[in-house]
Amino acid sequence: MTTLDRTDKKILSILQEDCTLPVAEIGRRVGLSTTPCWRRIQRLEEEGVIMKRVALLDATKVNAKVTAFVSIVTNQHTEDWLDRFASAIKTFPEVVEFYRMAGSVDYLLRVVVADIEAYDVFYKKLIAKIDVADVSTTFAMEQIKSTTELPLGFIPLDKEKGRASA
Known part of the structure; x- marks a missing residue:
């Protein structure tokens, strides 16, 4: 089982919105330097939380x-x-x-x-x-809402440590 914390959750939220952002920018947004941020992203990929990165096309x-x-x-x-x-x-x-x-x-x-x-x-x-x-x-006559972003509010965080199991 993968253990996630608030920083992981922030990284996932940013990547779901735009996975082309440079790691340095993602790190800046979550309060990490580039190397620790990159390591977290790599861990999330290795553990299968991030399955792949894709381009979304205009149908x-x-x-x-x-x-x-x-x-x-x-x-x-x-x-x-x-x-x-x-x-x-x-x-x-x-x-x-x-x-x-x-x-x-x-x-x-x-x-x-x-x-x-x-x-x-x-x-x-x-x-x-x-x-x-x-x-x-x-x-479908009209697409009213479409997103590939999963809701991350369901990740249960430990209030003391900010850690979660997913």
Whole structure:
């Protein structure tokens, strides 16, 4: 289990906002010199708290303007079927998120495509690869909020030492 303190939490918050900031600037903002700040960032990467650093793209400028939420229901609940289904889904670059759900929907996909015609092509390829009982799609009309920043307020801090377990 990774142990985090308030300084780690501040570093994570800064990196979630802009991971291109120089380490010296991050250190300045959290009250550390460059080397100790860099060591903390390296430790957070080694421990898997920071999984990777990425560039966020403007969907419109890369012609990925349509977001579809695809609800999938299956009558097959075996590990073998799930493995085959997950493998099939991983072959679709259009699927940007993939969840196993609780409730009336078994799986939920977030699919990003250029237009409705591109979604139809995706849909036909999907149902050709895997047998499902029901596929239902809803299309987003407008994106009102989108963030990749995880809320860090859930990290429990020890009031005496400012340390946390995550």
